[in-house]
Amino acid sequence: EIVLTQSPATLSLSPGGRATLSCRASQTISTFLAWYQHKLGQPPRLLIYDASKRATGIPARFSGSGSGTDFTLTISSLEPEDAAIYFCQQRGNWPRYTFGQGTKLEIK
Amino acid sequence: EVQLVESGGDLVKPGGSLRLSCAASGFVFSSYSMNWVRQAPGKGLEWVSFISSRRDRSSSIYYADSVKGRFTISRDNARNSLFLQMDSLRVEDTAVYYCARDRGGAADGTDLWGRGTLVTVSS
Numbered sequence: 001e002i003v004l005t006q007s008p009a010t011l012s013l014s015p016g017g018r019a020t021l022s023c024r025a026s027q028t029i030s031t032f033l034a035w036y037q038h039k040l041g042q043p044p045r046l047l048i049y050d051a052s053k054r055a056t057g058i059p060a061r062f063s064g065s066g067s068g069t070d071f072t073l074t075i076s077s078l079e080p081e082d083a084a085i086y087f088c089q090q091r092g093n094w095p096r097y098t099f100g101q102g103t104k105l106e107i108k
Numbered sequence: 109e110v111q112l113v114e115s116g117g118d119l120v121k122p123g124g125s126l127r128l129s130c131a132a133s134g135f136v137f138s139s140y141s142m143n144w145v146r147q148a149p150g151k152g153l154e155w156v157s158f159i160s161s162r163r164d165r166s167s168s169i170y171y172a173d174s175v176k177g178r179f180t181i182s183r184d185n186a187r188n189s190l191f192l193q194m195d196s197l198r199v200e201d202t203a204v205y206y207c208a209r210d211r212g213g214a215a216d217g218t219d220l221w222g223r224g225t226l227v228t229v230s231s
Contacts, residue, residue, distance in 0.1 A: 032214040036153075043112075043206065043224070044153070049217035056219075087153055094214040095141070095158040095170055102152050 002026055002090050006100035012108055019075040021086055021103045028068045029092030035064055035073045039084045083107045110134035112207045117225030124197050128225060130190040130207030138185035141210040144192045146203035157181040197229045
């Protein structure tokens with residue numbers, strides 16, 4: 001099983017700031033990684049797929065990068081509504097996905 | 109409106125059974141592969157099962173090791189519905205269960221999720 005490790009567990013930043021979230025895979029997965037935003041009481045929302053491609057309707061301040069085992073989600077110009085838990089999902093072993101444990105982003 | 113709506117979650121005793129349903133609307137359900145994904149209290153997301161679209165000659169089905177032999181995924185394209193039959197339930201199966209649409213392939217994403225249905229396994 002491919003294990004994904006996300007860091008940090010929690011991130012507290014101010015509006016207008018820049019968030020950098022990390023996801024590391026236990027083995028190489030090329031660019032087969034997706035990122036999701038999950039708010040309490042709402043369904044998860046696809047942000048990024050294939051490591052760097054933005055999903056439909058996702059603002060340009062969300063960007064993804066990386067390949068192999070190390071991936072990053074960057075959120076620039078943070079807004080209060082960006083407060084959520086962010087999960088990465090490996091698709092290298094599609095369709096046997098695994099998810100990271102999540103990074104909680106707080107906007108203060 | 110494009111959406112997925114899960115139902116069927118309940119409180120059940122260990123060893124019991126439950127059948128979850130997911131109603132799809134607003135898109136051509138038969139053209140998409142589908143998943144069940146769950147989230148236990150205070151935990152991250154865990155993929156449970158996958159069923160391929162009608163485009164395949166026969167649906168390909170996969171399960172997580174944690175549910176293999178106990179859960180059965182199925183779909184009824186005529187009713188735009190996805191199902192998860194859960195047997196021999198365990199306390200550790202307690203979770204919110206999400207129905208999720210897959211755009212297909214490794215280089216893509218799970219682009220539509222329902223709001224989830226809560227399954228609680230407890231004596």
